[in-house]
Every structure is written in structure tokens, then in C-alpha cells.
Amino acid sequence: MEAYRLYNSIKSGHAEVLKTADKVIQSFEKCYGSCFMPGYDSLSKLYIIISSGYGDLLWPFLAKLNYSYSAELQSIFATIDSLLRNNMSVMHSNNWTCFYSIEALKKLQDSYVLETKEGTIVTTPLTEYREDMKAFEFASRRGYYGFCHDAAERFIKENEEYQAVTCLMPHQFGRKHYHSYVKKDGKILDFSHNVCIDEEIYQKIMKPIPLNEVYGYELESEESKLGSDELGPEKCLLIRLAVAKQRRG
Numbered sequence: 001m002e003a004y005r006l007y008n009s010i011k012s013g014h015a016e017v018l019k020t021a022d023k024v025i026q027s028f029e030k031c032y033g034s035c036f037m038p039g040y041d042s043l044s045k046l047y048i049i050i051s052s053g054y055g056d057l058l059w060p061f062l063a064k065l066n067y068s069y070s071a072e073l074q075s076i077f078a079t080i081d082s083l084l085r086n087n088m089s090v091m092h093s094n095n096w097t098c099f100y101s102i103e104a105l106k107k108l109q110d111s112y113v114l115e116t117k118e119g120t121i122v123t124t125p126l127t128e129y130r131e132d133m134k135a136f137e138f139a140s141r142r143g144y145y146g147f148c149h150d151a152a153e154r155f156i157k158e159n160e161e162y163q164a165v166t167c168l169m170p171h172q173f174g175r176k177h178y179h180s181y182v183k184k185d186g187k188i189l190d191f192s193h194n195v196c197i198d199e200e201i202y203q204k205i206m207k208p209i210p211l212n213e214v215y216g217y218e219l220e221s222e223e224s225k226l227g228s229d230e231l232g233p234e235k236c237l238l239i240r241l242a243v244a245k246q247r248r249g
Contacts (some may be wrong), residue, residue: 024061104182121201126189129196134159135182135189148192149236152180154221155191160216162189166242179208180238198218211242 020043028049040048110128113120126139138158144151152164152239171178179203182189188202202208214222223237226244 018043018080027061031124037234056121073089116200121205122197124196126191126196127195132184132187132189132196134162135191135196137195139191142193144191145194146192148182149178149238152182153238155182155189157219158216163213163215164238165208165210166238167210169206169208176209178239178242180236180242181208188207211236212245214241216237218219 025042025045065152091169111122111124111168113122126135128136129139135155138151138155152166156164162182164180164182166178166180168176169178179192180189181201186199188195188197188199190197190202219237222241226240
């Protein structure tokens with residue numbers, strides 16, 4: 001099927017990443033057991049573990065291979081995210097979990113162009129997005145996969161004219177999770193997925209449910225309004241602000 005062909009084309013272009021994924025999963029399964037997700041390839045397992053909220057278990061194995069903050073790995077995951085999200089029903093197989101609406105995927109200079117049944121989607125890795133040098137330099141420092149709230153908060157503290165959005169994001173496996181990204185001038189800068197995309201398209205394919213929006217210059221005053229909130233100061237400020245607003249209804 002087309003979705004499988006596209007996924008296999010991603011794999012074929014990143015042989016070194018596949019070798020790394022094999023090594024990480026082999027080490028992971030020695031530690032945690034080899035009976036989970038039988039039949040899935042290593043890259044699929046790596047992605048599913050991280051996107052299901054158990055990424056912290058993987059970081060020690062990635063770190064041993066100096067791959068924890070690989071921009072290439074994040075770029076692949078961002079592409080897979082785009083492949084997985086698009087209004088269609090999910091199909092589980094022993095190869096991958098696919099949506100049927102992706103009709104074509106190609107690399108065009110620094111961008112990925114996805115042709116879908118809902119239109120053309122263009123995404124650019126932030127580590128290649130030199131139209132916004134502040135975002136490019138921040139993204140190039142390290143990887144942020146699994147650290148969306150921390151990355152968005154730190155970026156808008158350094159660049160107060162940008163706005164951070166914290167939302168509930170539909171999960172490709174049937175749940176919702178809290179997610180934070182940055183936006184400015186109609187562009188979404190999603191550091192945890194290493195992607196820049198038009199806001200209209202991001203809303204359409206990712207379907208976030210916004211809970212709170214805050215500019216960098218508003219952080220201090222917004223925090224002062226929280227007082228002693230339930231989550232406590234050890235939690236990222238963006239998630240504390242969003243949860244407080246969510247509870248107020």
C-alpha cells in the first residue's frame with residue numbers, strides 16, 4: 001500500500017539511523033523484555049515508545065550511542081508524525097501504523113512536501129530553517145523531542161516577542177496529551193518535532209485544542225497570578241499556566 005511504500009522510502013534513505021534504532025531496541029529489550037510489539041521493526045518501536053510517553057526509558061540507551069539529541073532522528077520522527085496524522089482511520093499491522101490519506105512524499109531542498117487527500121503540506125526542519133535565525137540557532141543547540149514545554153518556555157524567555165501555545169493534542173493512539181509549541185507571524189515552530197509549518201496547516205493536520213497562549217514578556221506577570229498552584233514550581237511554567245486555565249474552565 002502507498003503508506004507502507006512511503007514509510008519504507010524513509011527507512012531506505014536513513015541507513016545509519018536504522019542501525020542505531022536496531023542497537024537501541026536490542027539493548028532496551030535485553031533490559032525490559034523482548035515480548036512487546038512483536039513483528040514491528042526497530043524504528044517503529046523506537047517511535048512508538050517515545051510518542052506513547054515512555055521516551056525517558058529510552059534516553060539512556062540513545063545516550064550511549066551519542067544519539068539522544070540527533071537532529072536527523074528528530075527530523076525522521078517529525079516526518080512520521082506528519083504521515084500518521086490526517087483524519088483517516090488507523091490500521092495496525094506487523095509493519096507500521098498508517099493513515100491512508102498520504103498520497104506522495106518528496107524531499108524538496110530543505111523541506112518535505114506531502115501530498116494528501118486534504119491538500120499539499122510543506123514542512124521544514126527547524127534545524128534547516130534559516131528564514132528565522134533565532135529559531136534556527138535555538139533548534140540547532142540540541143534536540144528537544146519529549147521536552148516540548150521546556151523548549152517552548154526557554155525560547156520565549158530568550159525571545160519575548162514570540163508566543164508559546166500549550167494545548168491538548170490528539171494522540172495517534174487514541175488519547176490526548178499536553179503539548180507546547182511556539183508561534184509567530186503565521187508560522188508554528190515546534191521544537192520538539194523539529195518542524196516549521198504554516199499555522200493554518202498545523203491546525204488542520206495536528207488538530208490541537210489550545211488551553212493557554214502567552215508571550216515571553218508576559219511570563220513573569222502570569223506566573224505571579226498563579227500563587228501556590230497544585231502542580232508546584234518544579235513543573236514547567238507553561239504546563240502550570242495551561243492546567244490552571246483548564247481547571248478554571
